[in-house]
Amino acid sequence: MTASSALLTDRYELTMLQAALRDGTADRRCVFEVFARRLAGGRRFGVLAGTGRLLEEIARFRFGDDELDFLREHAAVDDRTLAWLADYRFSGTITGYREGELYFPGSPVLVVEGTFAEAVILETLVLSILNFDSAVATAAARMSVAAGDRPLAEMGSRRAQERAAVAAARAAYIAGFGATSNLEAGRVWGIPTMGTAAHAWTLLHDSEEDAFRSQVAALGVGTTLLIDTYDIREGVATAIRVAGTDLGGVRIDSGDLPLVAADVRAQLDELGATDTRITVTSDLDEFAIAALAASPVDAYGVGTSLVTGSGTPTAGMVYKLVARQDAEGSWLGVAKASAQKASQGGRKSAFRVLRDGTASEELVVVSDGFEELDAAERHPDARALHTALFADGAPVDGHVGASGVRAAREHHARAIEELPVRALALSRSEPAIPTVYRDAE
Amino acid sequence: MTASSALLTDRYELTMLQAALRDGTADRRCVFEVFARRLAGGRRFGVLAGTGRLLEEIARFRFGDDELDFLREHAAVDDRTLAWLADYRFSGTITGYREGELYFPGSPVLVVEGTFAEAVILETLVLSILNFDSAVATAAARMSVAAGDRPLAEMGSRRAQERAAVAAARAAYIAGFGATSNLEAGRVWGIPTMGTAAHAWTLLHDSEEDAFRSQVAALGVGTTLLIDTYDIREGVATAIRVAGTDLGGVRIDSGDLPLVAADVRAQLDELGATDTRITVTSDLDEFAIAALAASPVDAYGVGTSLVTGSGTPTAGMVYKLVARQDAEGSWLGVAKASAQKASQGGRKSAFRVLRDGTASEELVVVSDGFEELDAAERHPDARALHTALFADGAPVDGHVGASGVRAAREHHARAIEELPVRALALSRSEPAIPTVYRDAE
Numbered sequence: 001m002t003a004s005s006a007l008l009t010d011r012y013e014l015t016m017l018q019a020a021l022r023d024g025t026a027d028r029r030c031v032f033e034v035f036a037r038r039l040a041g042g043r044r045f046g047v048l049a050g051t052g053r054l055l056e057e058i059a060r061f062r063f064g065d066d067e068l069d070f071l072r073e074h075a076a077v078d079d080r081t082l083a084w085l086a087d088y089r090f091s092g093t094i095t096g097y098r099e100g101e102l103y104f105p106g107s108p109v110l111v112v113e114g115t116f117a118e119a120v121i122l123e124t125l126v127l128s129i130l131n132f133d134s135a136v137a138t139a140a141a142r143m144s145v146a147a148g149d150r151p152l153a154e155m156g157s158r159r160a161q162e163r164a165a166v167a168a169a170r171a172a173y174i175a176g177f178g179a180t181s182n183l184e185a186g187r188v189w190g191i192p193t194m195g196t197a198a199h200a201w202t203l204l205h206d207s208e209e210d211a212f213r214s215q216v217a218a219l220g221v222g223t224t225l226l227i228d229t230y231d232i233r234e235g236v237a238t239a240i241r242v243a244g245t246d247l248g249g250v251r252i253d254s255g256d257l258p259l260v261a262a263d264v265r266a267q268l269d270e271l272g273a274t275d276t277r278i279t280v281t282s283d284l285d286e287f288a289i290a291a292l293a294a295s296p297v298d299a300y301g302v303g304t305s306l307v308t309g310s311g312t313p314t315a316g317m318v319y320k321l322v323a324r325q326d327a328e329g330s331w332l333g334v335a336k337a338s339a340q341k342a343s344q345g346g347r348k349s350a351f352r353v354l355r356d357g358t359a360s361e362e363l364v365v366v367s368d369g370f371e372e373l374d375a376a377e378r379h380p381d382a383r384a385l386h387t388a389l390f391a392d393g394a395p396v397d398g399h400v401g402a403s404g405v406r407a408a409r410e411h412h413a414r415a416i417e418e419l420p421v422r423a424l425a426l427s428r429s430e431p432a433i434p435t436v437y438r439d440a441e
Numbered sequence: 442m443t444a445s446s447a448l449l450t451d452r453y454e455l456t457m458l459q460a461a462l463r464d465g466t467a468d469r470r471c472v473f474e475v476f477a478r479r480l481a482g483g484r485r486f487g488v489l490a491g492t493g494r495l496l497e498e499i500a501r502f503r504f505g506d507d508e509l510d511f512l513r514e515h516a517a518v519d520d521r522t523l524a525w526l527a528d529y530r531f532s533g534t535i536t537g538y539r540e541g542e543l544y545f546p547g548s549p550v551l552v553v554e555g556t557f558a559e560a561v562i563l564e565t566l567v568l569s570i571l572n573f574d575s576a577v578a579t580a581a582a583r584m585s586v587a588a589g590d591r592p593l594a595e596m597g598s599r600r601a602q603e604r605a606a607v608a609a610a611r612a613a614y615i616a617g618f619g620a621t622s623n624l625e626a627g628r629v630w631g632i633p634t635m636g637t638a639a640h641a642w643t644l645l646h647d648s649e650e651d652a653f654r655s656q657v658a659a660l661g662v663g664t665t666l667l668i669d670t671y672d673i674r675e676g677v678a679t680a681i682r683v684a685g686t687d688l689g690g691v692r693i694d695s696g697d698l699p700l701v702a703a704d705v706r707a708q709l710d711e712l713g714a715t716d717t718r719i720t721v722t723s724d725l726d727e728f729a730i731a732a733l734a735a736s737p738v739d740a741y742g743v744g745t746s747l748v749t750g751s752g753t754p755t756a757g758m759v760y761k762l763v764a765r766q767d768a769e770g771s772w773l774g775v776a777k778a779s780a781q782k783a784s785q786g787g788r789k790s791a792f793r794v795l796r797d798g799t800a801s802e803e804l805v806v807v808s809d810g811f812e813e814l815d816a817a818e819r820h821p822d823a824r825a826l827h828t829a830l831f832a833d834g835a836p837v838d839g840h841v842g843a844s845g846v847r848a849a850r851e852h853h854a855r856a857i858e859e860l861p862v863r864a865l866a867l868s869r870s871e872p873a874i875p876t877v878y879r880d881a882e
Contacts, residue, residue: 003444005603007623007624007625007627007628008598008603008604008606008607008623008624008625009598009623009624009625010596010598010599010622010623010624010636011622011623011624011627011634011635011636012622012636012637012638012639013636013639014624015636015637015638015659015660016638016639016641016642018659018660019638019642019655019656019658019659019660020642020645020655022655022658022659023655023658023659025645025646025655028645030645032641057603066628067628070624070627070628071624074627074628074634075624075627075634116641116645120639120641123599123639123641124598124599124603124606124623125603127599127600128598128599128600128601128602128603128606129602129603131599131600131601132601132602132603132605133602155451157449157450157451157565157569158451158564158565158568158569158572158760159568159569159572159755159757160569160572160573160602160605160755161569161570161573161574161601161602161604161605161608161609162446162449162498162565162566162569162570162573163449163602163604163605164573164601164602164604164605165449165565165569166449167602168602181451181452181453182448182449182450182451182452182565183448183449183450183451183452183455183511183512183516184448184449184450186448186452186511186515186516187448187507187508187511187515193452193515193516194452195451195452195453195454195456196453196456197453197456197457197460198453198454198457198561198564199761199762199777200457200473200557200561200564200761200762201457201460201461202777203762203765203775203776203777204461204466204469204471204557204762204765205466206767206768214460214461214463214464214466215460217460217463217464218456218459218460218463218464219456219459219460228777229777229778230777230778231778304755304757307755308749308754308755309754313749313750313754314600314601314745314748314749316600316745319599320640320641321640321641321644321645324644324645326647327647334644335644336640336643336644336669336670336671337670337671337672
C-alpha cells in the first residue's frame with residue numbers, strides 16, 4: 001500500500017488528461033458537481049459523510065516515483081502527461097455541504113472548480129469516499145432515529161474491508177452512534193472505543209463460570225458478560241453469582257431478541273440485579289431496533305447491516321461536469337442527455353428552506369451564465385448549504401482530523417432536528433422534502 | 442493511515458488478551474477456523490478471496506509506538522498487555538483453502554493454530570479481508586459464468602471505499618474478470634488496467650466531433666469512443682466519420698441495452714465498421730449480463746453490482762475457536778450452543794470429492810481428539826483442500842504478491858471447471874454440492 005492516494009483512480013481520468021493536454025482543453029476552467037440522482041433504497045433523506053477524509057486524501061494526492069514508474073511502464077501515459085502529474089497539486093477550490101449535512105436528490109453536495117485537468121482526475125477518489133461513507137452514515141442515521149435515546153455501538157469491522165471498516169466507524173459516529181469496536185477509528189479519528197469479550201473467551205475456559213470469574217477479576221464488576229454461549233438462563237445465573245448484583249451488563253448475541261431480552265430482564269430483576277444493563281447485538285438493523293423499542297434493552301451493537309448500508313451499500317453519487325469555459329473564457333452550462341441519466345447543467349448554489357424551523361424545501365439555484373450567486377440574500381428563510389472546504393492548496397480549517405469529525409457529528413445532530421416528522425419513518429417513500437430548481441435572476 | 446494493520450482490530454480482542462494473560466489461559470494452544478454457516482443470497486457456491494492480502498497484512502501486524510501510545514491512553518490496556526503486544530509476532534501456523542478455491546457451508550477455509558493470545562487478536566483482520574474479498578469474488582464468478590467467452594472489465598472503484606476498491610479489483614480478477622479501471626490495483630497486484638473516456642470528455646469540447654477527433658488523435662483509431670452523451674445514433678455516425686471503419690470500439694453507458702446494442706451493431710455494420718466492438722457498461726449485474734447473451738455485445742464493464750457483491754456485500758464468514766488444549770495439554774473440541782449459531786467443534790480437514798472429475802461432495806473430516814489427520818489417503822477420489830499458508834513467521838511462498846494473484850486466478854479457473862452444471866445457474870438455490878461431516882476414524 002502506498003500513502004499516496006493518486007492511483008486510487010480510474011485509468012480513463014489519465015487518458016482524458018493526456019488527450020486534453022494535447023488538444024489544449026486541459027486548461028479550460030471547469031465546475032464539477034457531486035450529487036445523487038435519487039435516494040437509493042427509498043430513503044427519505046441522505047447523510048453526507050466522508051468530506052473530511054476526502055480533503056485529507058486530496059492533500060495526499062501526489063504522483064511520486066512509484067506511481068509515475070507504474071504509469072510509464074503499464075498505462076501508456078505519455079511523457080508530457082507524466083511530467084504534468086509529477087508536479088500535480090490541486091490548485092482549485094472546493095465548496096460543498098458540511099460533513100454530516102442531509103442531502104436530497106440533486107443536492108450539489110460538493111462543487112469542485114479548477115482546470116479540467118486538475119479537477120477531472122479527482123473524480124474516482126471523490127466518489128469512492130463520499131459514496132461509501134454516505135451510505136453508512138445514512139443507514140446509521142436511520143438506526144439512530146430508531147434507537148431513540150438508547151446508545152448505539154458500531155461493531156461491523158469484520159463485515160467490511162479492513163480500511164473501509166475504519167471509515168464506516170467514522171461515518172456511524174457522525175450520524176449518531178456513540179462508540180465503535182474499531183481501534184484504528186479510535187486512534188485516527190478520536191472515536192470512543194468499546195468491547196469486552198467474545199464467545200471464544202468462554203470456550204477457552206474449562207467452564208463459563210471460570211471465564212466470567214476471570215473477566216470480572218481483570219476488568220471489574222462494571223464489565224459486560226456475554227451470556228449466550230451455552231444456555232442463556234444458566235448464563236445469567238452464573239454471571240450474577242460470579243459478579244454480584246453490581247454487574248455492569250450482560251450481552252445477548254443470539255435468539256429471538258424481544259422474548260430473550262424480556263426473560264433476561266425478569267431474571268436479572270429477580271436476582272436483584274436491577275441496574276445491570278442489557279446489550280443486544282444479533283443481526284440488528286434499523287427495523288429490528290425499532291421492533292425492540294418496547295423491550296427492556298439498554299443498548300444496541302450493530303454490525304453487518306450498518307457497514308453494508310442496510311441494503312444500500314453505496315450512495316450512488318456521481319461527479320459531473322456542469323459548467324466550463326469555452327475557448328474565449330465564457331462560461332457555459334453543460335449536461336449530458338443520456339436516457340435516464342440526464343442531469344442539470346450549470347453551476348448551482350443550495351439552500352435549505354425552513355418554515356418555522358422545519359425544513360420544507362431543498363432550493364437549488366442554477367446559474368448557467370455563472371454570474372455571482374447571492375441567492376442567500378434573496379432567501380431569508382433559507383439556510384445556505386455551501387461552505388468553503390478546500391482553498392489555497394489546503395483543506396479549510398475545521399473540516400479535517402478528529403475535530404472535523406466532532407464538528408460533523410454536531411452539525412448532523414442539528415440538521416436532523418430540522419426535518420419534518422414524516423422524514424423519520426423507516427418505510428420506503430419519497431424524499432422528505434422536494435428539491436426545487438430555480439434559475440438565478 | 443498507518444502502514445501497520447494491528448489496530449484494524451475490535452477492542453474486545455485486546456480485552457480478552459489482557460484477561461487471558463492475567464489468568465494463565467493466554468498460552469493454551471488453540472485452533473480457530475474460518476467458515477461460512479451458509480451461502481448468503483441463495484448462492485450455489487462461494488469463492489474464497491483475500492488470502493494473499495491477509496498473509497501480507499499478518500506480516501505487518503505489529504504494534505509500534507503509535508499503536509501502543511493510543512492503547513495506553515485510550516483503551517485501558519494494562520502494562521503487561523502492552524509489553525506483550527510490543528513483542529507480538531504471529532508464531533503459529535495457518536493452513537487453508539487456496540485463494541480462488543470454491544467453498545460451501547461449513548468449509549473450513551482457514552485454520553489458524555497458535556496460542557489463544559496470538560491467534561485471537563487476528564480475528565477482525567482475518568474476517569474483514571476474507572468477507573469482503575470473497576463477497577466480490579463470488580459475485581464476479583457468477584458474472585464470469587454469465588458472460589461466457591466475452592471479456593469482463595471491473596470498473597466499480599467509485600462505488601466502493603477507496604482502498605476496498607483496490608481489493609475488489611483484485612478479487613474480480615481472481616474470479617475471471619480480465620481487467621480493471623483501478624490504477625492502484627494495476628500497480629500493486631499486476632492486474633491489467635483499461636479505460637478511455639467519460640462523458641465529461643465530450644462535454645468539455647465544443648462538439649462531440651471535436652471530442653472524438655481529439656481522442657482519436659491522442660490514442661489512435663483503436664480507442665473506444667463513448668457514444669451516448671447526446672444522441673446515440675448521431676454519436677455512432679460521428680464516431681465512424683471521425684475515426685473511420687477501423688475504429689476499435691464504442692461504449693454504451695445508458696438505455697435499454699439489448700435494443701440499443703442491436704441498433705448500434707446494425708448501424709456500425711451499415712457504415713462498414715463490422716470489426717468495431719461494442720462495450721456496454723450501464724448498471725450491469727450477472728442477470729443483465731445473462732440477458733445480453735444473444736445481443737451483439739463484445740465486452741462488459743461492471744461497476745456497482747460487482748463491488749457491492751451483487752446484493753450480498755459481505756460473505757458472512759466467522760472465526761471460531763473449535764479446539765483448544767486444557768491445563769494438562771490435552772486437546773478438546775469446543776463449540777457454542779447458541780440458537781441458530783451453533784457450530785461444529787473439533788479441528789477439521791477438508792476434501793472435494795470428485796466423481797468422474799465432477800465435484801459431488803464437500804467432505805469435512807472432524808477430529809475432536811486432534812489425532813493426526815491422514816484422511817486424504819482414505820479418500821482417493823478426493824482432492825485435499827488444505828495447504829500451508831503461513832509458517833515460521835512468514836507467508837508460505839506462492840500465495841502473496843502479484844504472482845499469488847495469478848496463481849489464485851488459475852486455481853479458480855480449474856476449481857470452477859469441476860462444478861456440476863447445475864452449479865452455474867444464477868437463480869437462488871441450495872449449495873451445488875452437500876457438505877458432509879465425518880469423524881476421523
